[in-house]
Amino acid sequence: MANSKANGKAIKALLPHDYACQEAMETNLRGTKNLLTSPGKAALPLKKQRGHEEAAISAEASVILAAVESLKNSIEELRGDLKQNTLTIASIVKAVDFNSGEIKDLKEKNKGMTEEIKLLKATNLDLTAKLLRVEKMTEDQESYKRQWNLRLNDLKEEKDEDTRKKVAGVLIKILPHWAEKVELILDTVHRLGTPLNGRPRQIILQFSL
Structure with missing residues (x-):
């Protein structure tokens, strides 16, 4: 018991020193701790080592904080x-x-325009057919009217002449009984082509049907 108390006092005396926690201890059979080494001047480098470790830890912490800040950014x-x-x-x-x-709107408009185009095509075909019929009728009529045309040759041509009046006079001389209705019988009277020097142009007479 006396040894245990002595060891306890020795440990308490060593606790205020920095090197106390670094000392190795052994436990005897009675459960008491005995100091294996005594403090000495060799424990001083541990403070420097701790300082270096703390500085290293601080530097690492700064690097980690900077990395975290960069990651946040x-x-x-x-x-x-x-x-x-x-x-x-x-x-x-x-x-x-x-x-x-x-x-979608353009498609709808295009659909409507397509219908209008179809209608216009049908109308155009119908009008084309009618036009062809009219042209045929006109050609037939012109052909029929040409049957009543008369061509006069070598009738003296004068400057600023009244060709219709001159032809009417010729017809009255040939057919005196036409004298009163010659204006009704004659439809159109005109010379063909452009004036020729010293040569009279032909005259076409068209009679009313």
Whole structure:
């Protein structure tokens, strides 16, 4: 018991010193701790070692904090980019929806125009057929009227002449009984072509039917 008390006092005496926690102890069979070594001047380098360790830990902590701060900044930048991309995508979606509506409207208009084109084509075919019939009738009529045409040759041509009056006089001389109705019988009277020097142009007479 006396030894245990003595050892306890020795340990208490060593606790205030920095090197006390570094000393090795052994436990005897009675459960008491005995100091294996006594404090000496060799324990002083441990303070320097601790200082170096603390400085290293502080430096590592600074590096870690800087890395964390950089990571936070990167995350904030990514959030900003993500927000901008979200706005851009929303704008693109609106544009696509608008274009889809425009395309749908144009399709409807195109459908209506297609129907109008079909109607116009049918109308054009009908008008073309009518025009061909009218042209044929006109040709037939012209051909029939030409049967009543008369060509006069070598009738003296004068400057600023009244060709119709001159031809009417010739007809009255040939057919005196036409004198009162010659103006009704004659339809058109004209010379053919351009004036010729010293040579009279032919005259075409067309009679009324």
